[in-house]
Structure formats: structure tokens, C-alpha cells
Amino acid sequence: MKTKIGFIGLGNMGASMAKNLIDSGYHLQVYNRTLSKVDELGTDSVTKCQSPAEAAANVPFLITMVSDDEVLRESAVGDGGILKTLQPNAVHISMSTISPGTSEELARLHEQSGNRYLASPVFGRPEAAAARKLWICVSGDEQTKTDARPILDLLGQEVIDFGPSAGGANVVKIAGNFMIMASMEMMAEAFTLAEKNGLSRMQVADFFSSTLFNAPIFQSYGKALAGKQYQPVGFKSKLGYKDARLAFKLSQTSEMPMPIANAVHSRLLTAIAKGWGENDWVEGIGRGVSEDAGI
Template sequence: MTSSTISCTPARSDTTNSEISPVLPRIGVVGLGNMGRALTSSLLTRGFAVSVFSRSQAPLGELEKQGAQKVSSISALGACNVLFSSLSDDDALESVTSQKGGLLDSLAPGALHISTSTVSPEISRRLSQAHDSRQQQFVAAPILGNPDLVQSQRMFVLLSGHAQACEKARVILEPIALRIILLGQDPGAANLMKLACNVLTASTLQSMGEVIALLRKAGMDEQIAFDIFTSTMFDGRVHKSYGGKIVQQRYRPAGMVIPLAQKDLRLALQEARNLEVPMPTTSLVHDRLGAAVDKGWSALDWSALGALAAVEAGLDTNV
């Protein structure tokens, strides 16, 4: 598998993990936000033994009821063969991995760190080298899909890193993913692709918010408009799922909160500057997300770009 390789695993069957591998590894999960909790729940339903760590006690109760084992420190996850991290940004991933008593210090030689976080390509490359120096393995495996899709095992996974580590990760991910897309040996490739996907999603939300506000202001029925959009030329997953949130003004609970979306566009723009690629639309949408944060909407889903368009058009909105 070279750095330019792009391939996809076939759609998974409905076999159980015990049919896929006779010996299941002990899996650890660090980072129990919305995505981390959904990922843990999905692993548990497939029969994996899962240990979890969180500084906050709030997410642990329900996961323990499902069979997860709570541990008191990151270092206690060192007994795991495979470690998933689901963290908010570069700083959080760096801290959990590189701090004293963190994953680098704790994982055994041969253990695999699967980073599902949406982070910069640079940090994945750096952490991959750090794990290599400890005879550990690292792959970037950011997820396309909201927590509901993760928990229902309908997520898409972008996967990159050393070939042997990717194959080891694939065996773990295949039972809980709808599709795994291999993007080569550069650990940063999967992260860059995830940022690109989030740029397209955010740009779509901005555009749908604008046209729905236009039609509402003209007195037209936005539900009819939504039905026309999604049954003709704009029938993609993003148009249907997030467009539906805009039309229904359903911005809670958030699948992706606005500050995280803003962070992802900032990382994409940083890569664009490094590669000298103009991205004017991305810059505009990044600023629109910032305007939503300034309104105190940090807890809302990023589809609240539609609410911002409505408010600025003088329309009522439910936020």
C-alpha cells in the first residue's frame, strides 16, 4: 500500500466478531464525548472487551451498564492491545499520547493506537513516528458520520498509516463500519481527507441555509422546497440529513457543535496556506461559524448556519 493508494473494503456482512476472529483483543477507548461513547457502545455490541477512561464521570455509568470496564488512569489502558482515541483537537490528542504516563509510555510494544479524531495531518505524522520509536503502531482513522451512524455501525472510516498497522486496524473496524477507505501509508492523508469532507459539508449547510431563508422570506413553504431539493438534484446524505435540521430548526442535540466545525475549517485553511491553495469559500464559511459562536450558539449543531441566515434575513428561528 503506497501513499497514493486508495481502496475500499467491501461492505461488511452481519457476522459477529467471534466468526471473524477466534481471539478478540482487549480494546481501550480514551475520549468519551458523543463520538467516543457511540464508538464504545458499537464495539461492545460486537462482543469486544472494552476498557474506558474519562476524566469526567458523567459518560461512564451507561457504558459500564453495557459492559465496559472503567479504569482510573490512561496508564491503566496499557494492558490493551488496541487503543482508540476520540478527542476534540490536536492539543488533546498530543496531551493524551505524549504526556508522562500517556499512551506512549503505557502501551506495550506491538500495541496499536487508532486515532479517530479530526485533527491536523501534521500531528498524525508526528505521533506515528513517536509510536514507531516505541515499537508501537499508529493509524489515523477519522470517521465520516454522526454518533447515531457510529452506534448503528453505519459509519464510514478513512484509514491511513503503515500497511501492517492499517491491516490490523481494518480487522477491528470492519465489523463496526459500513465501509473502510484506505488512503495509503501517509498517516496524515486520512486527516486531510476528513477535513476536506467537513469543508464540503459546512459549505453545503451555508448554501442551504441561504436559499431556505430566501424562500421563507418570499413566503414559500420551506418543507416543499426541501422536498424538491432532495428529490431532484440535491439528494445527497448531507442535503437530506442536515438540510432537514435546517428546515425543522432542529439544532439540538448537536452531532457536531459549531466550535469543532470552526476548528476543522481552520485546520483545512492552514493546510491550504501551506500548499498555496486559495479557498475563498472555506474562509467565508469559517467566518460564518465564528459569527454563530459570537451569538452564543456554541452548543448548537453546525447546521445552525441555517439559523444564522434566517436571523440575518429578519426571520424568526428556534435556537
């Protein structure tokens, strides 16, 4: 009989991760707000659950990959929340992008309930999730990290340990997302400056992303920003704004002024205000820079 794992959250990222676990021989107890998504997994290695609590019952590991702090908190401590059913010593592998404060709070609540919490946010787009190429940042209790490691190894290319604090890995994730959106803004500014001076945005992007900035972020987003390639919508501006808010909030709670975080927060807030929340964040950022430049 297959080992069971609880799984909550079948968004773009979660669905690919769930498939990988199934392919690796696990049986998943899955809860998703939109239940029909569970059927799309198209396999009998899945049990469809009506609540987070149901997904969390009788499993050694429960993975959550949900949209934000509020959904995660509700999934954990709400009426049908996982704390109601999670068995002693079971591990909640928390992979969503959330604030470290939420991780710390949940770690305490899990401890009080006799089970365990592990912050495990990831870097990588859905394609990377599908290809088991995620970078997984973890932090928290040593034994918990050791115990969860075999599961995490099935989902990513590398697991990086950021120490013992419950929320440390979330700080790294937020810092990384901040660096990504700052890179996008800075490219949009540089390319639009070039455009206003009669140069080819794409040539400038190609040059930088093959020399000083020859890293994935600059290659993928650089091409999209240079080409004003706003379709199809991959990552929505409103999700980018959510991440910018997380960075801004962390800057507040950390008593840590971050001028560039301010700038990208403003950029994405402006995108939301202009009604571009459902548009790709390449548009939210790139078009914002262009409009301010009068083009």
C-alpha cells in the same frame, strides 16, 4: 478470556463505538476525562482507567476518539500518556477529527517508541456509530492497516484506504467536513433567498433533496435548515467552528486558497462571537444567514 482493547474518549461517538466492541466480545480498558461516563457503559466487560497510560497498557490495540488535536496530543505524550505504556508493536487507532500534522507527528513518536499509529477518522453521526454504519478512512503503513482491519470492520460499514501517508485520512475527513458545512451554508442561503421571495423553504428543500441533491447530507440537514429546527442540539456550533478552523489551517499549511472555506469559517466564527457556541450548528449557520437577511 476476552481480548482486551484500550479505549479513550466516551463522547457521543466514542460511547456508541465502545458498546459495539463490547457487544462483539471485547473487554475494554477505558479512560475518559469524566470518569462517570465509563460507568454508564453498564457492563463488567470494562476496566475503568485513571489515565490514558493505564488504558493503553498490555493491549494490542488502543482506540482514541477525543475532541481535538490538543487533547489527543496530551493523551499520547502527556505525563499519563499512552506512549508511556503502549507495548511494542501495538496499534494506536486514532479516530478523532484532527489535523494531518498531528497524525504525522504522532506517527513519528509511535515509531520511535516501537509501536504503531493509524489515522482512522470516521464519517457518520452518533446514530451511524451505534448502527456500525460509519465510513472509516484510513491511511498509513500497509501492515498496520491490515492488522487493524478486523477491529475497524466491527465499527463501520466500510473502510476506505487513502494510501500510505500518516495524515492522508485526516485530510479526507477535514475535506469532507468542509463540504458538509459548505452544503449547509449554501442551503441556508438558497432557502432564505426563497423565503424572501415568498416561497416555502421546506418545499424548496424537499424539491432539491429529492432531485439533483438527493443525498443524505441534503436530506437531513436540508430539512432541519428549511424548518429552522434548532432543537435538540445535536452537533454544537463550537464543534463546527473547530472543524472550520481545521479546514482553514489546512488551507494555510497546504498553501491552498479556499474561498468557500473562508465563507463558512466566517459564518461559524460569527456564530461563536454572537454567543451561539452551545447551539446546534444548524442554528449557528441557518440563523446567521437569516439575521443577515433581516429576518
